[in-house]
Amino acid sequence: xxxxxxxxxxxxxxxxxxxxxxxxxxxxxxxxxxxxxxxxxxxxxxxxxxxxxxxxxxxxxxxxxxxxxxxxxxxxxxxxxxxxxxxxxxxxxxxxxxxxxxxxxxxxxxxxxxxxxxxxxxxxxxxxxxxxxxxxxxxxxxxxxxxxxxxxxxxxxxxxxxxxxxxxxxxxxxxxxxxxxxxxxxxxxxxxxxxxxxxxxxxxxxxxxxxxxxxxxxxxxxxxxxxxxxxxxxxxxxxxxxxxxxxxxxxxxxxxxxxxxxxxxxxxxxxxxxxxxxxxxxxxxx
Amino acid sequence: xxxxxxxxxxxxxxxxxxxxxxxxxxxxxxxxxxxxxxxxxxxxxxxxxxxxxxxxxxxxxxxxxxxxxxxxxxxxxxxxxxxxxxxxxxxxxxxxxxxxxxxxxxxxxxxxxxxxxxxxxxxxxxxxxxxxxxxxxxxxxxxxxxxxxxxxxxxxxxxxxxxxxxxxxxxxxxxxxxxxxxxxxxxxxxxxxxxxxxxxxxxxxxxxxxxxxxxxxxxxxxxxxxxxxxxxxxxxxxxxxxxxxxxxxxxxxxxxxxxxxxxxxxxxxxxxxxxxxxxxxxxxxxxxxxxxxxxxxxxxxxxxxxxxxxxxxxxxxxxxxxxxxxxxxxxxxxxxxxxxxxxxxxxxxxxxxxxxxxxxxxxxxxxxxxxxxxxxxxxxxxxxxxxxxxxxxxxxxxxxxxxxxxxxxxxxx
Ligand SMILES: Nc1ncnc2c1ncn2[C@@H]1O[C@H](COP(=O)(O)OP(=O)(O)OP(=O)(O)O)[C@@H](O)[C@H]1O
Ligand SMILES: [Mg+2]
Numbered sequence: 145x146x147x148x149x150x151x152x153x154x155x156x157x158x159x160x161x162x163x164x165x166x167x168x169x170x171x172x173x174x175x176x177x178x179x180x181x182x183x184x185x186x187x188x189x190x191x192x193x194x195x196x197x198x199x200x201x202x203x204x205x206x207x208x209x210x211x212x213x214x215x216x217x218x219x220x221x222x223x224x225x226x227x228x229x230x231x232x233x234x235x236x237x238x239x240x241x242x243x244x245x246x247x248x249x250x251x252x253x254x255x256x257x258x259x260x261x262x263x264x265x266x267x268x269x270x271x272x273x274x275x276x277x278x279x280x281x282x283x284x285x286x287x288x289x290x291x292x293x294x295x296x297x298x299x300x301x302x303x304x305x306x307x308x309x310x311x312x313x314x315x316x317x318x319x320x321x322x323x324x325x326x327x328x329x330x331x332x333x334x335x336x337x338x339x340x341x342x343x344x345x346x347x348x349x350x351x352x353x354x355x356x357x358x359x360x361x362x363x364x365x366x367x368x369x370x371x372x373x374x375x376x377x378x379x380x381x382x383x384x385x386x387x388x389x390x391x392x393x394x395x396x397x398x399x400x401x402x403x404x405x406x407x408x409x410x411x412x413x414x415x416x417x418x419x420x421x422x423x424x425x426x427x428x429x430x
Numbered sequence: 431x432x433x434x435x436x437x438x439x440x441x442x443x444x445x446x447x448x449x450x451x452x453x454x455x456x457x458x459x460x461x462x463x464x465x466x467x468x469x470x471x472x473x474x475x476x477x478x479x480x481x482x483x484x485x486x487x488x489x490x491x492x493x494x495x496x497x498x499x500x501x502x503x504x505x506x507x508x509x510x511x512x513x514x515x516x517x518x519x520x521x522x523x524x525x526x527x528x529x530x531x532x533x534x535x536x537x538x539x540x541x542x543x544x545x546x547x548x549x550x551x552x553x554x555x556x557x558x559x560x561x562x563x564x565x566x567x568x569x570x571x572x573x574x575x576x577x578x579x580x581x582x583x584x585x586x587x588x589x590x591x592x593x594x595x596x597x598x599x600x601x602x603x604x605x606x607x608x609x610x611x612x613x614x615x616x617x618x619x620x621x622x623x624x625x626x627x628x629x630x631x632x633x634x635x636x637x638x639x640x641x642x643x644x645x646x647x648x649x650x651x652x653x654x655x656x657x658x659x660x661x662x663x664x665x666x667x668x669x670x671x672x673x674x675x676x677x678x679x680x681x682x683x684x685x686x687x688x689x690x691x692x693x694x695x696x697x698x699x700x701x702x703x704x705x706x707x708x709x710x711x712x713x714x715x716x717x718x719x720x721x722x723x724x725x726x727x728x729x730x731x732x733x734x735x736x737x738x739x740x741x742x743x744x745x746x747x748x749x750x751x752x753x754x755x756x757x758x759x760x761x762x763x764x765x766x767x768x769x770x771x772x773x774x775x776x777x778x779x780x781x782x783x784x785x786x787x788x789x790x791x792x793x794x795x796x797x798x799x800x801x802x803x804x805x806x807x808x809x810x811x812x813x814x815x816x817x818x819x820x821x822x823x824x825x826x827x828x829x830x831x832x833x834x835x836x837x838x839x840x841x842x843x
Binding site: 337353428 | 550
């Protein structure tokens with residue numbers, strides 16, 4: 145499966161960073177007598193997850209700044225209308241999140257099983273061609289894909305969802321395949337040698353060991369999706385893109401900036417949740 | 431055993447736990463077989479070592495036994511049952527398997543790793559937990575300290591012990607080990623080997639042990655099969671006999687120089703006849719009497735025993751001539767001796783170190799029993815070689831008789 149690694153990929157490189165143990169993890173590699181310098185678990189948790197505390201602070205600061213900015217700005221009638229929480233912002237936020245969530249769910253539901261299938265001995269030979277197709281597919285600009293989907297499926301959020309699911313298939317598929325392929329052959333050999341069936345080896349050994357890499361792919365997909373959901377309004381999919389577009393149309397900075405900042409804050413939050421999931425779902429002992 | 435006539439097995443083989451009948455393996459895309467038509471009987475309760483040069487098919491042979499690799503031809507019989515076509519997953523749960531790279535599951539604790547097969551075969555939690563602790567104890571790891579660790583928190587030697595414990599978990603009658611101590615530093619390896627031999631002394635498992643290291647084979651094996659290309663058996667016998675009588679150049683090349691010396695490790699001092707007419711005197715013997723005895727013997731040294739019969743001094747003609755000191759003070763001190771359970775290898779070392787070129791044998795209370803010299807060793811080695819050769823000549827004769835009988839059987843058709 146060397147061809148897998150030949151595919152130039154920012155995602156796989158990203159994984160190398162992600163799968164490197166976090167700084168605190170080194171502390172856990174203790175020898176018999178090293179228990180003495182083990183830090184209390186609470187301190188270790190915080191120290192090794194320092195990054196995870198930064199994002200919420202930024203998001204909260206962003207929300208406060210936005211409110212302050214909104215309250216202090218001169219507002220005209222259109223501003224008030226466009227930025228009405230109940231009428232516009234809240235439904236758009238929900239659509240935005242909905243699109244992101246469903247697109248990611250579909251991506252996972254399709255790409256992970258496909259990745260598993262393409263790493264089984266029977267179908268392994270299809271792995272490279274499928275990846276090649278997926279890679280060239282990603283070369284289509286997102287906007288183009290949305291328009292194509294629109295032409296095919298018509299207006300509406302579901303069109304956006306399917307288009308985005310398709311668009312973010314690649315990182316999840318590729319990381320699933322890489323994640324499964326990088327599992328130590330000896331571990332699989334030992335498992336099979338003890339009488340685990342192929343399915344048991346997959347479920348109990350290969351998948352848990354591939355989880356960090358798969359999750360890194362899912363996180364990449366999420367980040368792409370949440371960003372691109374801002375384009376959903378183009379084909380009637382809603383989302384916070386509506387507010388940005390209204391700001392542009394009205395030439396109102398307040399509306400434009402509110403839309404843009406909210407999009408950014410949502411993206412940050414989603415990425416943070418993904419990072420949290422990556423941390424907590426990573427099997428212990430790795 | 432009649433089906434296994436072609437296998438050069440020793441005649442005193444105990445009942446076979448596993449039998450390979452004409453087993454062969456040709457890997458897809460390869461024209462030459464990795465294992466060609468192998469007949470092998472694996473004796474119950476013993477360690478059989480498969481040893482041979484790299485790439486000769488040892489691992490393939492081992493993996494054929496638990497059907498990690500499906501044979502292209504032949505039959506495999508496990509404990510009297512033909513397992514060539516049974517569900518391989520179920521077969522493997524009855525066979526422990528240890529590989530050089532160990533392959534512990536990194537995301538599972540040591541306890542979970544060891545409990546793998548018991549879980550598979552449906553033991554309850556309490557029984558598994560008890561078994562895990564028992565096995566950790568057995569392999570020299572403190573259960574309290576190790577059961578909740580993850581594999582990355584172990585040293586190489588500890589990990590290998592866990593690997594062995596995991597293979598033993600559901601108490602399989604058979605253990606397959608592929609260079610289990612290969613990737614470990616020599617000192618730890620030596621310790622693990624000794625511990626494992628001690629363990630096997632109690633467990634009496636049927637073990638197939640693969641190595642490419644002849645010294646490990648000699649140390650670990652009750653029997654050794656020396657394999658050539660395509661896993662062809664070049665010699666199958668006890669380590670003693672292989673060392674005493676390598677059947678051909680391939681085997682003697684593989685054993686390498688010093689096989690005779692290695693063979694000395696298997697013989698014990700107590701099995702030899704000690705030199706009885708070596709000149710010995712008590713410490714309070716009169717000087718002229720001592721001189722008389724020395725002159726009567728062809729030896730260049732004489733041993734002086736202390737009042738309770740323990741070896742005390744070595745004296746030669748020069749020492750005896752010095753009348754200014756009592757017998758107890760002339761000559762050289764006897765600083766090392768061997769006990770009857772020492773190996774001839776130990777005895778040889780003593781001989782080389784002692785002034786007189788002799789190893790002094792004493793009993794548990796250090797009392798003089800006799801001496802050994804290099805000639806005795808040479809005789810022993812010659813005898814061993816002759817015995818082994820006779821054994822092989824007898825085998826060849828048996829074979830010839832068998833073949834004749836077969837020919838006669840075949841005649842009427
Ligand atoms: N999966 C495989 N596919 C094709 N050929 C193989 C495979 N595994 C082993 N072989 C070939 O079969 C032969 C025997 O290999 P095997 O691994 O059994 O050797 P070995 O005696 O264990 O060697 P070593 O001491 O180096 O481990 C070698 O020539 C090897 O190249
Ligand atoms: Mg091998």
